[in-house]
Amino acid sequence: MERGERGERGLTVSDPGGALPITSLQNPRVKAAARLRDRRDRDREGQFLIEGYRETLRAVGAGLPLGELFFCPAFFLGENERPLIERARESSGARPVELAEHVFAKLSYRDRPDGLLAVAPIPKWDLASLDARAAARAGAPLILVVQAIEKPGNLGTMLRTADAAGATAVIVCDPATDLWNPNVVRASVGTLFTVPVAEGESAAVRAWLRERGIRVVATTPDAERLHSETDLARPTALVIGSEQYGLDAEWLAECDERVRIPMRGEADSLNAAISAAVVLFEALRQRG
Amino acid sequence: MERGERGERGLTVSDPGGALPITSLQNPRVKAAARLRDRRDRDREGQFLIEGYRETLRAVGAGLPLGELFFCPAFFLGENERPLIERARESSGARPVELAEHVFAKLSYRDRPDGLLAVAPIPKWDLASLDARAAARAGAPLILVVQAIEKPGNLGTMLRTADAAGATAVIVCDPATDLWNPNVVRASVGTLFTVPVAEGESAAVRAWLRERGIRVVATTPDAERLHSETDLARPTALVIGSEQYGLDAEWLAECDERVRIPMRGEADSLNAAISAAVVLFEALRQRG
Numbered sequence: 001m002e003r004g005e006r007g008e009r010g011l012t013v014s015d016p017g018g019a020l021p022i023t024s025l026q027n028p029r030v031k032a033a034a035r036l037r038d039r040r041d042r043d044r045e046g047q048f049l050i051e052g053y054r055e056t057l058r059a060v061g062a063g064l065p066l067g068e069l070f071f072c073p074a075f076f077l078g079e080n081e082r083p084l085i086e087r088a089r090e091s092s093g094a095r096p097v098e099l100a101e102h103v104f105a106k107l108s109y110r111d112r113p114d115g116l117l118a119v120a121p122i123p124k125w126d127l128a129s130l131d132a133r134a135a136a137r138a139g140a141p142l143i144l145v146v147q148a149i150e151k152p153g154n155l156g157t158m159l160r161t162a163d164a165a166g167a168t169a170v171i172v173c174d175p176a177t178d179l180w181n182p183n184v185v186r187a188s189v190g191t192l193f194t195v196p197v198a199e200g201e202s203a204a205v206r207a208w209l210r211e212r213g214i215r216v217v218a219t220t221p222d223a224e225r226l227h228s229e230t231d232l233a234r235p236t237a238l239v240i241g242s243e244q245y246g247l248d249a250e251w252l253a254e255c256d257e258r259v260r261i262p263m264r265g266e267a268d269s270l271n272a273a274i275s276a277a278v279v280l281f282e283a284l285r286q287r288g
Numbered sequence: 289m290e291r292g293e294r295g296e297r298g299l300t301v302s303d304p305g306g307a308l309p310i311t312s313l314q315n316p317r318v319k320a321a322a323r324l325r326d327r328r329d330r331d332r333e334g335q336f337l338i339e340g341y342r343e344t345l346r347a348v349g350a351g352l353p354l355g356e357l358f359f360c361p362a363f364f365l366g367e368n369e370r371p372l373i374e375r376a377r378e379s380s381g382a383r384p385v386e387l388a389e390h391v392f393a394k395l396s397y398r399d400r401p402d403g404l405l406a407v408a409p410i411p412k413w414d415l416a417s418l419d420a421r422a423a424a425r426a427g428a429p430l431i432l433v434v435q436a437i438e439k440p441g442n443l444g445t446m447l448r449t450a451d452a453a454g455a456t457a458v459i460v461c462d463p464a465t466d467l468w469n470p471n472v473v474r475a476s477v478g479t480l481f482t483v484p485v486a487e488g489e490s491a492a493v494r495a496w497l498r499e500r501g502i503r504v505v506a507t508t509p510d511a512e513r514l515h516s517e518t519d520l521a522r523p524t525a526l527v528i529g530s531e532q533y534g535l536d537a538e539w540l541a542e543c544d545e546r547v548r549i550p551m552r553g554e555a556d557s558l559n560a561a562i563s564a565a566v567v568l569f570e571a572l573r574q575r576g
Contacts (some may be wrong), residue, residue: 164552266346
């Protein structure tokens with residue numbers, strides 16, 4: 001039995017700091033967790049990584065079940081980490097596992113780790129369950145629909161922005177990056193767990209919106225009308241296309257209205273997450 | 289003389305594809321260029337890197353002088369690269385140097401290189417020269433002021449957004465990341481060269497704005513008034529703080545007005561570049 005296996009005791013003790021930490025990079029659970037950075041492994045295992053204090057806090061707050069919760073006190077930034085570990089163990093089924101500093105540093109995908117990294121089963125967040133998850137959100141629906149976003153950082157920033165704007169939900173169509181990429185979780189600062197999210201095919205998403213009487217407003221540089229010249233206070237889905245190609249022909253043909261964000265510069269486009277922010281906060285302004 | 293030195297001829301031939309490419313990773317000019325990824329080397333050499341077709345196009349269009357212009361036809365995406373190399377040689381003093389594929393791939397800092405990477409002297413963009421550079425911009429001044437931004441990607445995205453919003457200028461205070469970081473150039477998609485930019489100390493920047501009668505509007509989550517409830521059509525400087533700490537006490541004390549972006553979510557903040565976009569495009573909306 002190798003040295004690192006001692007950490008197994010970390011699973012069962014009630015004081016998460018009481019067991020000896022795992023010191024071997026070859027520990028099978030550490031290696032299994034590290035593999036979840038890779039999409040194929042996430043898809044195969046049905047699990048993903050949640051790194052960071054705020055991210056873990058929001059996952060626990062949202063009631064997500066957790067698996068292993070790796071921690072390393074040397075990286076803690078404050079006093080709140082141990083109570084969160086305890087809460088995660090009690091309410092989310094997390095299994096705390098202490099790692100030695102060099103092992104945690106290796107498992108972490110951050111420049112500045114804060115000593116918490118959880119493994120969690122990938123939730124089944126599809127269109128069929130979205131109504132129930134979004135039911136608590138008051139007011140006319142405001143839904144951000146994004147198509148084929150490639151960059152995890154952009155997708156995560158869009159989730160964070162939609163959360164801040166009080167959006168009813170975010171629907172991710174035809175994903176090029178999966179929602180469970182560690183950089184989505186990071187850029188979302190854990191709002192992946194607080195704003196209702198669903199993945200779906202574009203045609204199914206359009207049908208879902210149509211059934212609910214939600215007006216589909218597509219953003220495209222080729223539109224005549226400005227985003228601020230249309231009524232966004234009604235039930236609205238704001239649709240944003242990919243960084244490289246924008247929205248596809250079906251979305252542009254089957255939307256209720258096309259709008260553009262004004263461009264006054266020499267460059268011809270905005271970052272996709274910036275575009276989402278500009279239209280979401282214009283909707284918020286109109287809604288007072 | 290090592291094999292890679294053959295590429296020296298690339299400096300003088302009129303057909304940039306006519307000389308044999310540099311094939312050695314040890315070529316001194318390739319190594320000198322690679323070192324410019326590091327801030328200390330940029331500061332010491334007074335040079336920085338411009339990678340990419342659009343970025344190089346905008347630098348040439350803005351009249352920046354260039355040094356070496358490394359290129360690798362195997363990575364070209366279209367037919368426009370060779371005419372741009374020729375134009376850069378004639379109008380910007382660029383010295384085209386062809387690199388073998390593996391050498392260019394090593395020098396590039398992109399996942400998907402497009403075969404162009406220039407070295408350029410760092411411009412002296414200070415407050416003293418900003419009036420002259422911004423003089424061509426019509427209408428009431430709209431200036432984005434950012435303080436101590438840490439992430440190059442955020443700073444570059446802010447430049448891209450300010451360009452799209454038709455901002456008069458961007459002023460970078462107390463920089464934590466320097467403007468000449470390769471990831472600033474990349475995230476700005478070359479708008480670093482199209483929107484007038486200056487670096488300065490915060491106190492000097494406030495004096496500069498006051499002398500010109502420009503109203504200073506600071507964004508902070510603690511303000512009472514919403515960003516959309518104040519007049520942004522007047523000459524305005526919108527001030528955004530760092531990702532981690534927001535604006536410092538001096539900016540908050542010495543501004544003309546504080547505004548906040550409404551927050552309706554569970555998270556307590558927006559990405560700094562998103563905040564800049566929301567206030568810039570609200571100003572643009574008010575200006576019609």
